[in-house]
Amino acid sequence: MATTRVVIIGAVALGPKTACRIKRLRPDFDVIMVDQDEYISYGGCGIPYYISGDVSDVNELMSTSFHMLRTPEFFEKAKGVKVLTRTRAESIDRKAKRVWVRNLLTGQEKDLPYDYLVLATGSIPNRLPIPGLDHPRVTSVSNLHEAMAVKEKIAKGEVDKAVIVGAGAIGCEMAEALSDLWGVETTIVEIAPQVLPGVLDTSLARMVQKHLEEHDVTVHLGETVREVAETDEDGPLMVRTDKRELEADLVITAVGVRPNGDLARAAGLAVSPRGGILVNQRLQTSDPSIYAGGDCIEVLHQITAKHFHFPQGSLANRQGRIIGTNIAGGSARFPGSVGTFAVKIFDMAVATAGLTRKAAEAEGFDPVFVLVVQADRAHFYPTQDLMYLAAVVDRKTRRVLGVQGMSHNGDALVGRINALAALLAAKGTVEDLSNLEVAYTPPFASAMDIVNALGNTAENVLDGLNRTVDPEEFEALFFRGKEDDLLCLDVRGPQNAAPFVARFGDRWINIPQETLEERLDQVPRDKKLVVVCNSGVRSYEALLQLRKAGITNALNLQGGVAAVKKSGMVDLSEGES
């Protein structure tokens, strides 16, 4: 029998994983990877850390954990995989089972026969439809060439001011990379009215925005870039938005990516309108001899049961192994994804899974947004810090549709989101969330941990016990709205409440929760009440006391003063409660 031949197009993440898995299972197979670049098998997600200087040498992104450079020679010798770099796959002849490739250095063309073909063609950065993007100081950071060019410019001292277009994960990571170590004066311009659009709902997005601003990043939201123009040859570029002009020595565009299904489409394979290759759970395309995975495919969303594009190095790795298993004759399946996501922004981590409230609404759910603020450890443990965790739950089915969180303790947050992602994938309800089994020991968790508290709060909200107002709504109603008949009832201790009473006078009254029962007659009955404590827990207790006393129109500020302050909605120096 002739040797089975596998051709893999693309050698960054999925390609190498697939190739190695095949060779481990079937050392007798011929496996060849082609890539148009000279750099292969690198950690693209490490680019911001390379630019920031956290990763000092670009080779580290291309090395194994045991410090060997993953060169074509390495793949040949250590893995038995042949690699053709600087080689572009031009077309696929599915009938003849051949890929036509061209060497970009020599111009030489040839065809590679295959029994199985793997498409790992990745994604393409979106390009803004504006003039001025071809200037050498305007770039995306989607590959190592761009990354090295950016770092060189910065290291040479050529960049005092930068403008980043897009406040998604890459935009935020790049803001940190430029400003934290290098001290570049950095501005983000984002077309959406919030940072991390699509990832966070507004309450948490406000906190992230504040965090960026506290680290001297200027953030302009709801603003469209119209043009990048040269001022003079050596001078800064001028970024013109619909609202202002910004000088920049460097402009980084980070406005998302689209799946690169061009080759697949040209070969007549099924591809989504946005270009994502369609695959089954075995990761086969519409041609059973051709597999595809990584950033170029559409992924099944386990909450919506629809396709979405979710370019993540982790998915590429897991999918690469599955394709390898299947080509080697096994049977492995990729179950889909709930969109689990994490990003570090300065000393803050953001992590999410599932749908935002906004996305859930668009999908036809009746979502409720629940926000909890609680310590990441037992509250008596000395090093604890507040964590902000939210859930989006469906009113009708009580299913948890999404979770999103923020914490200075990134490991603690990401771990909790991972556990919650497992719950989402299992189609868990708020009751399942209340009972999600998380390990308890005071240095790492609370006895009633924040994930369970989130479930409890969601349950109380769905059951109508807890009637909440979001920090954003509260800001509109109280800080900006100045509704005369809206009153804050602060149930914290007098020390914590005093600065607010001093600032807001008659509109902010203080009755500590443990004295409320005796002082119910002091609660105005002709006003709309928002009950406030530091986190939303004591105010919930107070809300129920008010209800018992017949005061039923009160709302509980979820996330409490902690969330309001974290969002920068109010700035009063006072102790925590």
Added chain:
Amino acid sequence: MATTRVVIIGAVALGPKTACRIKRLRPDFDVIMVDQDEYISYGGCGIPYYISGDVSDVNELMSTSFHMLRTPEFFEKAKGVKVLTRTRAESIDRKAKRVWVRNLLTGQEKDLPYDYLVLATGSIPNRLPIPGLDHPRVTSVSNLHEAMAVKEKIAKGEVDKAVIVGAGAIGCEMAEALSDLWGVETTIVEIAPQVLPGVLDTSLARMVQKHLEEHDVTVHLGETVREVAETDEDGPLMVRTDKRELEADLVITAVGVRPNGDLARAAGLAVSPRGGILVNQRLQTSDPSIYAGGDCIEVLHQITAKHFHFPQGSLANRQGRIIGTNIAGGSARFPGSVGTFAVKIFDMAVATAGLTRKAAEAEGFDPVFVLVVQADRAHFYPTQDLMYLAAVVDRKTRRVLGVQGMSHNGDALVGRINALAALLAAKGTVEDLSNLEVAYTPPFASAMDIVNALGNTAENVLDGLNRTVDPEEFEALFFRGKEDDLLCLDVRGPQNAAPFVARFGDRWINIPQETLEERLDQVPRDKKLVVVCNSGVRSYEALLQLRKAGITNALNLQGGVAAVKKSGMVDLSEGES
């Protein structure tokens, strides 16, 4: 209609949670808690941190997150719950629905009528069947009185040497508490042949033992304490084991607890042989008017489908809320537990869920133990550290039965164990583990994260691709066994292998994995081979290369040199690979 009356016996963890939940849902109910102690509603799991000094004031263990002391007055005013402290429940008259209680200060007795009764009677520390335990310098640390007495002795400088009996979680936490800040010369004596018996299998237990010893804790395993004797009135006590005599100014016994079902049994309720109260998923006892939860009940184990005793503050809190909901007329269920567990020991965290290999064997499974060593972050990220993670999987069903891990990065480990616990509860297989969706970003995870790598390795082992030897078995075979026909093939780089080659001579040969293909003729074919790298990954690759070349008797050292060194089995100063 008459007011519904709820009596709760026990006011530490479950009791207060139940009481508050009932009052929130049904403020019209009369809720009364009785407790024989004067201290109520405290975080018992915080005792080691109070003794260590991490928590400076014992009141912190009895305070809310907003620093209010949870006194009887607090419960009365803030929660509407009545509390009788220093009051012991003597008996239950189920027919008359009355609890007979006695005030321990006044001797006064009375009966409390109830519509619903809640048993939160906790657990009782096991007592060693040996003489000398009544000495005032011999104590357990199961309540605040004992904790305060221990701390007082240490703070007064009365304790230079301590012996801890029992190397379970409390024993290990106490070893840290005594020795880390206070500098007490501490010895642990454990009857089992390992630390954390029942929690860890031996491979990881060895690493924890080494960690304790590196922090100057003496550990004696497989050793039975026979007696504690006085030397002279002011002198140290003498702890006599079956192997030695140990001087001690303080002896702490931490040999487990049993559920306190005495009152329940006396009332004719269904109780397990070990004393655990039997409840249904609504947490009702065999008398539907009587609920029970927390440390006094038997819990359904979601892997074995049998009862087990799992005293955890977290379960008590979650169960307390469920009982509250049910008594208030709702319908909540406790699904059981997979035994998720965490403990911090000096600067190392241990976390587990599910069954150990040993326990799985006892339950009739055919368990395979798989150990993976990998960085807790992207390997190129500057602050990464090695994590040790193991799984116990069933050969037949491929189901994951248990996980156990160790890391200096406790949050990162506990988070992963929490995600894995969700997988265990969902009866996930090794394939599900390979695809468990964890968030990826270089500062907090790897693209192929250690949890997925664990699934991949388990799959390779089950499929016969990866034939492994555990660090413990390797120690017996190689370091202690000195089998002449056993050879180590070290496939790391020469720099890493050199000290081992120098030490073990002919028995340790070095052929770097990427050169193996060309040097296959140098591999002896008449010897039993153990292939070794730093973690088990490159050696797996080499194992497959050997197999392709017809060398099929080789084994892969799982966890690699990293695990062997972490266990203290070999001590050579050399660089990491």
